[in-house]
Amino acid sequence: MINIVDYANNDYPNSAYVTANSLPPGNVLDLLGSGSNPAHNWSTVFHALQDEDIDAGDTIYFPGTYTGASASYNEYKLHQTLTITKSVIITGDGASTTLLKTLSMATGIESNADGVVLEHFNLTEFAAGNMLNGIVVNGAATTLQNIFVFSYAKDGVFIAAGANKWRAYYVQCNGNSNTNLNPDSVGFHAEASLGTAIGLDITANGAGSIIDNSQTGNTYMGCHTAGGQLVPASYVAKSGIFLGCYAEFDQLAPAIKKPAIWIGAESQIPVGSGTI
Numbered sequence: 001m002i003n004i005v006d007y008a009n010n011d012y013p014n015s016a017y018v019t020a021n022s023l024p025p026g027n028v029l030d031l032l033g034s035g036s037n038p039a040h041n042w043s044t045v046f047h048a049l050q051d052e053d054i055d056a057g058d059t060i061y062f063p064g065t066y067t068g069a070s071a072s073y074n075e076y077k078l079h080q081t082l083t084i085t086k087s088v089i090i091t092g093d094g095a096s097t098t099l100l101k102t103l104s105m106a107t108g109i110e111s112n113a114d115g116v117v118l119e120h121f122n123l124t125e126f127a128a129g130n131m132l133n134g135i136v137v138n139g140a141a142t143t144l145q146n147i148f149v150f151s152y153a154k155d156g157v158f159i160a161a162g163a164n165k166w167r168a169y170y171v172q173c174n175g176n177s178n179t180n181l182n183p184d185s186v187g188f189h190a191e192a193s194l195g196t197a198i199g200l201d202i203t204a205n206g207a208g209s210i211i212d213n214s215q216t217g218n219t220y221m222g223c224h225t226a227g228g229q230l231v232p233a234s235y236v237a238k239s240g241i242f243l244g245c246y247a248e249f250d251q252l253a254p255a256i257k258k259p260a261i262w263i264g265a266e267s268q269i270p271v272g273s274g275t276i
Contacts, residue, residue: 057089168195174187
């Protein structure tokens, strides 16, 4: 396991990136903690680490807090998209403890490798006018678990076509999708197939909750939606299985069309849907 704080403090100053982009004087952790320098922030630290010091299968750990020379910090401020190009595990101390915060007009995390695991952290957008997604998954067999995604103007989580065999366990998407700027965005959006979602909690997203446009379907178990606005519906799907999922009545009824199947859990289901 690689502790990204230890890397930032000890190895980042000697990285090829810093050779080309010199650090200002002072403690590097205080610089990163302040988030005041777009050329040196936790995005550039991760990319320098990824370029030089990690291999497929490595775990990169973001501890909940870290301490510089003058202060302690509980946020990892990102000025660029955290772009993942290797099959790694990125983990923190929990969705209420490890906080990653986007400060600029950027997607929060873009995962472009197969077999990536993202777990145990909170991802929040903090740039006014940002009109992008929280997490974009392009690689196959990606796992998201115990993550909280908050306040992105487009989709909280977007799983692109071709990123099949995805898994999402106990992911919360809250306060995403700006109705005025992105009326078709939702909390959780899947274009890929053969995925499994367990215990999603998709709440208070401005435009809608879950859209599934996959060709061959995904499986959703024990998922919950609430507080989505009028368009689109709380669940939108043309294929797949929804087992024991629930849609609160403060949003449009699920639009589950055959051959998609809704099993159990009392909710408003339109006439003509495939239901049991």
